[in-house]
Amino acid sequence: MSIRVHDLEPRLLLGPGPSPVPDRVLQAMARPTLGHLDPQFLQLMDDVNERLRGVFGTKNRMTFPVSGTGSAAMEASLANVVEPGDTVVVGVNGVFGTRLAEMARRMGGEVVEVEADWGRIIEPDQIEDALGAHPEAAVVAVVAAETSTGVRQPLDEIGRLAHAHDAMLVVDTVTALGGTPVEVDLNGVDVAYSGTQKCLGVPPGLAPISFSKQAIDKVEARATPVQSWYLDVSLLAGYLGSERRYHHTAPINMMYGLHEGLVALGEEGAQARYARHARVGGRLQEELEERGFRMFAQEGYRLPQLTAAELPDGLEEGPLRRRLLDEHGIEIGGGLGPAKGKLWRIGLMGFGATDENVDRLLSAIDQVLA
Numbered sequence: 001m002s003i004r005v006h007d008l009e010p011r012l013l014l015g016p017g018p019s020p021v022p023d024r025v026l027q028a029m030a031r032p033t034l035g036h037l038d039p040q041f042l043q044l045m046d047d048v049n050e051r052l053r054g055v056f057g058t059k060n061r062m063t064f065p066v067s068g069t070g071s072a073a074m075e076a077s078l079a080n081v082v083e084p085g086d087t088v089v090v091g092v093n094g095v096f097g098t099r100l101a102e103m104a105r106r107m108g109g110e111v112v113e114v115e116a117d118w119g120r121i122i123e124p125d126q127i128e129d130a131l132g133a134h135p136e137a138a139v140v141a142v143v144a145a146e147t148s149t150g151v152r153q154p155l156d157e158i159g160r161l162a163h164a165h166d167a168m169l170v171v172d173t174v175t176a177l178g179g180t181p182v183e184v185d186l187n188g189v190d191v192a193y194s195g196t197q198k199c200l201g202v203p204p205g206l207a208p209i210s211f212s213k214q215a216i217d218k219v220e221a222r223a224t225p226v227q228s229w230y231l232d233v234s235l236l237a238g239y240l241g242s243e244r245r246y247h248h249t250a251p252i253n254m255m256y257g258l259h260e261g262l263v264a265l266g267e268e269g270a271q272a273r274y275a276r277h278a279r280v281g282g283r284l285q286e287e288l289e290e291r292g293f294r295m296f297a298q299e300g301y302r303l304p305q306l307t308a309a310e311l312p313d314g315l316e317e318g319p320l321r322r323r324l325l326d327e328h329g330i331e332i333g334g335g336l337g338p339a340k341g342k343l344w345r346i347g348l349m350g351f352g353a354t355d356e357n358v359d360r361l362l363s364a365i366d367q368v369l370a
């Protein structure tokens with residue numbers, strides 16, 4: 001049996017990503033492909049980078065989309081700033097902190113894991129203790145929005161601590177960017193990376209990243225070359241800067257989509273967008289609690305764009321989640337790791353964060369629970 005793209009049924013994407021992509025982004029992606037050195041494309045790319053500086057809240061010159069998904073940018077962050085033998089303090093309280101630790105080890109880092117229970121934040125005191133015990137630490141890495149648990153990690157205190165100990169702060173903002181404020185410069189973040197498919201509302205395929213001047217200085221002072229040629233920021237600088245030196249072919253049409261997504265964000269305004277996520281996500285969480293769901297993330301640190309909710313007692317999540325997809329065309333996520341089989345992960349991200357979508361989801365949930 002053959003399948004064509006045109007046969008695929010659309011779904012309402014309310015899982016942990018990808019999030020719904022609006023027509024204006026899809027239409028932008030359907031524009032004619034240009035060459036990656038075409039002056040028009042270079043101008044568009046420069047504008048993408050400028051808009052990314054705005055949403056990251058940074059003046060960092062080295063701000064651009066990595067060719068790949070969020071995990072590629074995670075890899076790019078660590079490959080550049082971690083040298084073999086560097087001590088790397090990693091906050092681990094979910095899937096993505098675990099992944100950061102694993103990648104840092106593969107880069108040759110001596111990883112010190114700072115753990116918290118899934119669903120709880122990494123307390124700044126824990127980072128302080130780890131830095132006290134490991135004064136040689138070169139990098140601290142945490143996840144701003146832990147998509148596996150729905151936890152919003154506060155950053156300002158950790159940024160201050162890292163710098164007081166002469167360490168770089170690397171932050172995973174994949175689910176945060178475009179949904180909740182990231183504020184790279186205010187929080188003292190040296191490397192922030194993200195993805196297009198969460199709160200930016202663009203298909204998966206590019207991964208915004210930003211390196212501070214200090215991070216670039218550390219890369220330039222490396223004794224060993226970055227082990228990844230593809231993700232080496234010093235090589236990428238040749239294409240991004242005035243030289244426009246070929247490194248690899250930029251994913252042209254993905255860049256169109258990201259540009260249009262960022263234009264849409266600019267039209268709405270970042271503050272209005274954060275307020276929309278907060279309001280709509282807060283409403284979903286209240287409505288779920290009224291139906292007997294329990295919030296998995298620690299109170300006071302819940303992400304509005306990603307709700308992790310344990311089902312009322314006695315309900316098996318898998319079959320009900322499958323019915324939401326089959327009978328209502330709605331995709332949500334299940335739990336990962338220790339939370340597997342225990343909870344639902346509902347994303348109200350980017351263009352998906354609307355009252356209509358909350359209404360549609362709640363009505364579908366009420367039907368499958370009935």
Ligand SMILES: *Cc1c(COP(=O)(O)O)cnc(C)c1O
Binds near residue numbers: 069072
């Ligand atoms: C989704 C996600 C990633 C990985 O992004 P991919 O696009 O799946 O590669 C990394 N970190 C966090 C917090 C995420 O939510």
